[in-house]
Amino acid sequence: MADSSIHFTVSFQEPQAHYAEIQIDLQQFDKDYIDLKMPVWTPGSYLIREYSRHVERLSAEANGKAVRCEKIAKNTWRVYSHKENVKVQYSVYGFEVSVRTNFIDNDHAFLSSAATFMFPDGFLNHPSTLSITLPENWSSVSTGLPTVPGKEHTYYASDFDILFDSPLEIGNQDVWHFEAAGVQHEFAMVGGGTYDKKQLSEDIRKIVEIETDIWGENPNSRYVFITHNYQNGGGGLEHLNSTVLGASRNGYQQAATYKNFLSLVAHEYFHLWNVKRLRPKALGPFDYEAENYTTGLWIMEGFTAYYDNLIIRRCNFHSPKEYLNLLALDFNIVYNRPGFQIQSAGLASFDTWIKQYRPDENSSNTSISYYNKGAMLAAALDIRIITETDGAKRLDDVLRAAYQQFYKTEGHGFEESAFQTLAEQTVGVDLSDIFEAAHTNQELDYNDFFEKVGYQLIDVNANNQERSLGLKTAVIEGRIVVKVVERGSAAWDAGISVDDELIAINGTRLDVLGKELDFVLEQGAIDDIVDVLVSRDGLIRTVPTPLRRTTKKVYTIQEFEQASVRAKELGRIWLSI
Known part of the structure; x- marks a missing residue:
């Protein structure tokens, strides 16, 4: 089917009612029928979301005549093409505020591609084009997809992995551009806000350049930030060359809230390498119809959660004390959940499909977050490497080597055992106890690490008789x-x-x-x-x-009074002082 083509057209006949209309033109598919499938989840958000529940009124025609189609599974429609070119139409409802689901109203549309577009069964590797028909009062489209030359609001995806990894913001967003690390960056702001474009661009430029230095290269020529500003907002979702962020529209002039937003930017941008390219084997190529299990999210999300605030520290947006308070927060979150005695970081990763995004009244007793626990383990790894190499190497070196080996050279995801082996070979340090701790309920003595860089983890509530x-x-x-x-x-x-x-x-x-x-x-x-x-x-x-x-823990990370001069010097290296 070398001449076959897939083209999507998106229009908005009833945006006020939260609908988008999708048309698929399928040409030169020499088949008696085509099964069209809707993904049940979106990469980066590990929960079966059943996007097909928002699909309505699917119909098909060929040469102006109706073609028989039927729904044969929860997310599958069979279209009997009789080897003709077929036009399929359906509506998608979207009215959920999040970075991973569709939202459509009179003002704008945010489309999560996995929640919007169907793929012909067996043709995930097929290219497609996409055109957007804007309502009269809308003017812009922001997406990481490349444009089709000479065609307004028309885009190209080399395969469905690229399409599903490219959200679209459509409306009248405030758009500006800046360059960082040799890459053109687009910022698309939705919902107004008190942001300062110049300051925001300068601050994010620092983040981009520090992260690029960690990884050794920036793999994109263009990157898009889509930010939705709400009265109270947050959250983010990474994509191959874009991200979607949630923020509070009036928080940009508040120091703490603004730094939190910069940390969110640092987190999602870090995923450009860690997850989107360096990844466990289970996370790509994807099965869009079922869970994709891995025990490695403590590395992908946990390491990223460790680096986000650390990068803000390296940019000098956080003082050392501010950073240490934020790192201590990970310990407080984990150790104030009795579930840390039951669920390891690796098991939390594996069970993300049934636990992380489905909390209930007993969740704190049975589970932890691989974000916070992974950040704790990453801190232990970073400090171990710094102290054992006398400051010559750190976790940065491991990530850079893993990116080069698994993504650039081998071109596939890694097994955790191979990641550990490469890490130890890269820095010449035994890291087995930390990697083992990720898969057991036995806790590391974190002060064995902190004291070697001049700090100490202290529970200031330990003697509270409340x-x-x-x-x-x-x-x-x-x-x-x-x-x-x-x-x-x-x-x-x-x-x-x-x-x-x-x-x-x-x-x-x-x-x-x-x-x-x-x-x-x-x-x-x-x-x-x-x-x-x-x-x-x-x-x-x-x-x-x-x-x-009371069993409540209140951890702080304080200077260790008995620390040696060299330990304090290593602490300055760790915190980039």
Whole structure:
């Protein structure tokens, strides 16, 4: 089928109702029927999202006459082409605010390509073209796809992997350009905001150039930032030569919020190499119809989560203290979830399809985030390499070597064992204990690492005698309702359950401000038994519950007073001071 072609046309007849109309022109496909499939997930966001649920009114015709088509699976439509050129039409509904789903209204359209376009079964490697028909009051299209010369708002994808990795922003976005690391960058701002274009371009230029220096090259000739500004927004999703970001429109003039945005930029741009090119074998070529399992997201997302704030530190946007506080936050997040004793970073990676994006009331007791735990492990690796090589090498060298070996030379994804072997060969350091820790529930002694660079991880809450029941509540229509019960806590052992309404304690009715409960916790002694009156499914019961010392961790990373002069020097190398 050398002469076959696939062309998509996108139009918007009812944007106010949140619809896009898609037309597929299939020519020279010498088949009795074509199965058109919609991806069920999008790379970078590891959850089956069932995008086909938003497809409506699919029909097909050839030579102006209707062609029979039927839905044969949740995401598959069979079109009986009778070896003719076929035109397929369908509508897609989009009204979900996120970086991975479609959103369409009167003002603009954001299209996640995996949630919008179908592929002919067996033809993922086939090229396609795409044209956008803009409503009268819209003027711009922002996408990483290259344009087709001489055709307005028409783009080319060499295969469906490229198409599905190229989101589109369509409307009246504020667009400007700047160059960094020899690459042309486009910024597309949606939703207004208090941003300063010049300052933002200068700051992001620093990020781009530092990251390019880490990896040794910038593989793109053009890169697109699509940013959606909301009253309160966040999140990002990486793509091969673009990213989609969420931000708070009035946060650009607030120092902390702006630095958080720059960290998000650093994170998603870092993925240009780490995930989009250097990757585990499972993450490409993709199966768009099922889960793609890997235990390696602690490397891909965890390392990136370690580097995002570290790069902001290297740009001197964060002071050393600010950076250390942010790194300590990873430890606080992990160690304040009892799930760290149950789920390893590797298992969290593998189970991302069923846990990471589907939290429930028990998630903190059973799981961790491979982002935070991966960042902790990356810090251990970086510090180990710095100290064992006396500052000559660090984790940067491992990433650069892995990029060259697995992506540039071998052209495929890696096995974790091969990544570890290459890392150890690159820096000449035994890293086995850290890689093993990624797949067990045995914790590293992180002060074995921090103290060698002049710092110490300290739980400043370790001696706190504050009492706690070990639960979290929410006030719902004037009722105090339990939302989380911490594993191993007083409430857990006593049998208080999520969705119990707390009514009284020791015969005193509780108030929604929590003052009565606070009084009992302050006045009671550890191991005292208090009577908690609850309503469970409308039935009243008393639950005798012990008071226990709080298990909340409050970690900080502070200077280690006994550190040697050389340790302090290595710490300056680590923090780029």
